[in-house]
Amino acid sequence: MPTTPVPGDRTPRRVLQVGPLKPSLSETLRSTYDALELPDDQQARTEFLDRFGADVGAVVTSGRTGVDAELMAALPNLGAVVNFGVGYDTTDVDAARERGVGVSNTPDVLTDCVADTAVGLLIDTMRQFSAADRYLRAGHWPVDGNYPLTRQVSNRKVGIIGLGRIGSAIAKRLNAFGCTISYHNRHVVDDSPYEYVGSPVELARRVDVLVIAAAGGSGTAKLVGADVLEALGPDGYLINIARGSVVDEPALVRALTEGRIAGAGLDVFAEEPEVPVELLRLDNVVLLPHVGSGTVETRAAMEALTLRNLEEFLANGRLVTPVVEPAVRV
Ligand code: 8YV
Numbered sequence: 001m002p003t004t005p006v007p008g009d010r011t012p013r014r015v016l017q018v019g020p021l022k023p024s025l026s027e028t029l030r031s032t033y034d035a036l037e038l039p040d041d042q043q044a045r046t047e048f049l050d051r052f053g054a055d056v057g058a059v060v061t062s063g064r065t066g067v068d069a070e071l072m073a074a075l076p077n078l079g080a081v082v083n084f085g086v087g088y089d090t091t092d093v094d095a096a097r098e099r100g101v102g103v104s105n106t107p108d109v110l111t112d113c114v115a116d117t118a119v120g121l122l123i124d125t126m127r128q129f130s131a132a133d134r135y136l137r138a139g140h141w142p143v144d145g146n147y148p149l150t151r152q153v154s155n156r157k158v159g160i161i162g163l164g165r166i167g168s169a170i171a172k173r174l175n176a177f178g179c180t181i182s183y184h185n186r187h188v189v190d191d192s193p194y195e196y197v198g199s200p201v202e203l204a205r206r207v208d209v210l211v212i213a214a215a216g217g218s219g220t221a222k223l224v225g226a227d228v229l230e231a232l233g234p235d236g237y238l239i240n241i242a243r244g245s246v247v248d249e250p251a252l253v254r255a256l257t258e259g260r261i262a263g264a265g266l267d268v269f270a271e272e273p274e275v276p277v278e279l280l281r282l283d284n285v286v287l288l289p290h291v292g293s294g295t296v297e298t299r300a301a302m303e304a305l306t307l308r309n310l311e312e313f314l315a316n317g318r319l320v321t322p323v324v325e326p327a328v329r330v
Pocket residue numbers: 062063064084085086087088110290292293294
């Protein structure tokens with residue numbers, strides 16, 4: 001339950017929803033926290049912020065929308081951005097830090113489902129199950145015969161970019177498939193049983209499949225560019241369940257349409273929900289509409305953790321799973 005403000009306590013406590021959220025979460029914010037909702041329309045937004053901006057103590061948003069520096073500046077008493085999702089690259093964490101605004105995300109609870117998605121996508125891309133399903137449904141089997149042969153998944157060399165929680169969970173799964181795992185990361189991961197490789201290009205050169213599991217944001221923008229795809233080569237596959245921004249998307253489209261890599265499995269794109277049209281006609285590409293964490297169980301756990309963060313912030317000024325600690329406010 002929301003905290004009842006102490007009489008005389010003038011700390012702004014309004015909760016603001018920024019961007020669309022899971023309907024049940026949105027409903028709880030409205031019914032339990034009397035949350036405001038930021039209008040989409042620019043004119044309405046300006047008027048709304050003039051009227052309510054100073055009352056807002058906490059924002060609840062998702063990785064899809066986030067809070068940029070401009071919006072943060074219009075919320076002078078903001079104490080926390082509570083993010084539904086593990087990725088928070090749409091929120092300006094530097095601006096948050098400068099302003100003493102805490103930021104939380106929802107780690108751990110989605111790791112298994114996102115890792116499952118990565119492995120499912122990898123298998124579908126290499127074995128072309130989705131394309132084979134389309135072949136069968138279109139009536140080709142009795143007419144044109146067996147579906148063409150595809151590529152083996154087990155026992156392949158897999159490189160993972162970003163060996164955090166999700167990258168490690170993907171590695172664990174693929175290890176059970178007999179795959180040899182190596183990785184590139186900002187730093188060597190202590191006690192990792194997998195081989196560290198110093199650059200994405202070198203990693204791509206050594207493996208059959210490159211899986212992107214790195215966080216988004218300016219630090220990883222276009223980390224996988226034309227040079228990495230060139231190194232992956234015509235027999236190599238790319239899987240991305242992280243953020244579209246990590247890949248130079250036009251370079252990827254060129255590599256796929258010109259057959260300079262073997263295929264790709266993509267759950268994320270640079271300008272979601274837009275997907276490059278060139279990819280839609282390729283059977284060596286599997287395209288998913290950002291469903292990595294999208295199960296009933298995981299989304300419920302993400303929702304619960306989001307609400308725990310909000311509640312803890314409103315009650316005690318702290319966050320349960322902070323990526324930026326809120327400054328203590330008196
Ligand atoms: C969600 C995600 O789809 O957690 C993330 O970073 O990308 C996904 O789990 C997203 O956060 C919902 O907006």
